[in-house]
Amino acid sequence: MTASPAFAAVDWGTSSFRLWLISQDGMVLAEHRSGDGMTTAREKGFAATLDAHLSALGAPAELPAVACGMVGARQGWIEANYLDVPASLEEIVSKAVSPRGTDRRVFILPGLAQRLPERADVIRGEETQLMGAAASRQNATAGLYCMPGTHSKWVRMENGKVAGFSTFMTGELFALIARRSILAHSIGEAEADPEASAFAEAVLATYHEPQRLTGSLFSIRGSQLLFGDTLERAAARLSGMLIGAELAGSGCKSCGAPVRLIASGRLASLYRSAFAALSIDIEEIDADQAVRDGLVQAARFLGLVGGKERNS
Amino acid sequence: MTASPAFAAVDWGTSSFRLWLISQDGMVLAEHRSGDGMTTAREKGFAATLDAHLSALGAPAELPAVACGMVGARQGWIEANYLDVPASLEEIVSKAVSPRGTDRRVFILPGLAQRLPERADVIRGEETQLMGAAASRQNATAGLYCMPGTHSKWVRMENGKVAGFSTFMTGELFALIARRSILAHSIGEAEADPEASAFAEAVLATYHEPQRLTGSLFSIRGSQLLFGDTLERAAARLSGMLIGAELAGSGCKSCGAPVRLIASGRLASLYRSAFAALSIDIEEIDADQAVRDGLVQAARFLGLVGGKERNS
Numbered sequence: 346m347t348a349s350p351a352f353a354a355v356d357w358g359t360s361s362f363r364l365w366l367i368s369q370d371g372m373v374l375a376e377h378r379s380g381d382g383m384t385t386a387r388e389k390g391f392a393a394t395l396d397a398h399l400s401a402l403g404a405p406a407e408l409p410a411v412a413c414g415m416v417g418a419r420q421g422w423i424e425a426n427y428l429d430v431p432a433s434l435e436e437i438v439s440k441a442v443s444p445r446g447t448d449r450r451v452f453i454l455p456g457l458a459q460r461l462p463e464r465a466d467v468i469r470g471e472e473t474q475l476m477g478a479a480a481s482r483q484n485a486t487a488g489l490y491c492m493p494g495t496h497s498k499w500v501r502m503e504n505g506k507v508a509g510f511s512t513f514m515t516g517e518l519f520a521l522i523a524r525r526s527i528l529a530h531s532i533g534e535a536e537a538d539p540e541a542s543a544f545a546e547a548v549l550a551t552y553h554e555p556q557r558l559t560g561s562l563f564s565i566r567g568s569q570l571l572f573g574d575t576l577e578r579a580a581a582r583l584s585g586m587l588i589g590a591e592l593a594g595s596g597c598k599s600c601g602a603p604v605r606l607i608a609s610g611r612l613a614s615l616y617r618s619a620f621a622a623l624s625i626d627i628e629e630i631d632a633d634q635a636v637r638d639g640l641v642q643a644a645r646f647l648g649l650v651g652g653k654e655r656n657s
Numbered sequence: 658m659t660a661s662p663a664f665a666a667v668d669w670g671t672s673s674f675r676l677w678l679i680s681q682d683g684m685v686l687a688e689h690r691s692g693d694g695m696t697t698a699r700e701k702g703f704a705a706t707l708d709a710h711l712s713a714l715g716a717p718a719e720l721p722a723v724a725c726g727m728v729g730a731r732q733g734w735i736e737a738n739y740l741d742v743p744a745s746l747e748e749i750v751s752k753a754v755s756p757r758g759t760d761r762r763v764f765i766l767p768g769l770a771q772r773l774p775e776r777a778d779v780i781r782g783e784e785t786q787l788m789g790a791a792a793s794r795q796n797a798t799a800g801l802y803c804m805p806g807t808h809s810k811w812v813r814m815e816n817g818k819v820a821g822f823s824t825f826m827t828g829e830l831f832a833l834i835a836r837r838s839i840l841a842h843s844i845g846e847a848e849a850d851p852e853a854s855a856f857a858e859a860v861l862a863t864y865h866e867p868q869r870l871t872g873s874l875f876s877i878r879g880s881q882l883l884f885g886d887t888l889e890r891a892a893a894r895l896s897g898m899l900i901g902a903e904l905a906g907s908g909c910k911s912c913g914a915p916v917r918l919i920a921s922g923r924l925a926s927l928y929r930s931a932f933a934a935l936s937i938d939i940e941e942i943d944a945d946q947a948v949r950d951g952l953v954q955a956a957r958f959l960g961l962v963g964g965k966e967r968n969s
Contacts, residue, residue, distance in 0.1 A: 567770075
């Protein structure tokens, strides 16, 4: 390494572990990815897992770390209790918790909770991604953010705070229905092609008639039996139906400004294509960069790197 | 048996086998149930399975049988090709197929197909149930029928014919989401209580805002984490959301007449409660009796029992 790291940024999820060494001026000096998520770390020990990955990168034993994600869940390293919305990044950082049993200074960021009876919801990890995205752009302290995934998160920012959010189980529903329901005969292991016309058609149909969702799914099997639909067409239709339903439920058409899509790779392509089918303007933000930026912002508030000072 | 049977009525599904011996005047002389559905019968042989169950009831070797359900699917005893809608019971019966390799006269009824590109759908077994329900009541040759289940079928009858139908994967989605998704932590093995207020509230909310379905599911987990919701309340909410979405998609509120609910047991209770929450009038029909009545009707058309003569 040409410069010394000032801290380690860690995105620590259920099944993934991503680490960046960050310099005093916020530059990335090294990056490392592994499958040592919660499941593995619970066996090996969280401190030992973090130490091993950091020393493999040649990082000093005293380098502080800032982590977000499921590492702060009840079943993680140490529970960082949910903070209620509305909440700012500064408030989130002020509630960071530090585990015992390690000489390293480790800060684990809490997730957010929305305590509304019929819309009770929680988020853990995406709040950091979101804050990174918001901090790195102009006019980004208000608006609607879409973070697609196994559990897609739609977050509304107002006045630089997370005002509210909702979770759509889109990715998990796709996996369950495509691989484990009767539709598994029609879809097999196929994945949706974002460019397929069947995908865009299904997005449109379900967006405009969301009440037909659970009654449309079986037409995937019907089309295979009666019209010989391919596995690929079936996968595109299922994905389009579920994403169309998500977009219908998100209220994104009436938000009055481009939706900020925080995504990478395949998911970015699918959602880009879905928004285009509905003529909804978007601004794209890379998901990997956003979480790193969010962790750097958090480190600034914690005084671990230079730049904007912690002012609370 | 006090009277001799005129034929055997068989409802033969994927995992169930139900048999009734019916007299010349349409009375039930004996009933028998077993788990010898498709899976088991494929191993033991279909003819052997039917023979064994019939002789256990003391039925003669030459007794004819009329069967409906998955026994007529491609992976069943012999394929009875789908008949396109619109179709009458008489047309369905005229397309019955008889398997070879047995001395017994066996008639297997075909299912129905709806060849519409975005609403491609198939039905197999429920068409017989439906015909039984329609044949045994006044003014039943038109209207909307609801047959809840793993795959709920909604069927529109016009002029004594099946005009169209749609399948909602409600029961299968409940099982997948309750037992195999992240919500399994919140629901466990709990079943929905049809009398729970959480059930009726979820039916109403999802019926009126069906676009929120995939975004509401996760609030079940949120409510458990933030408000300590019980497994029972979680199960009631999930069931209510899925049934509310089904009712929203069915168009049942605008059908202008009572919906005919063909169901038994728990499912009948859940749907009765859901319709009541929405103030939708229903007429209830017992599912078991309906399928038997449909098979007796079919036997009449085939000339196996007395009553209305086959006139085509």
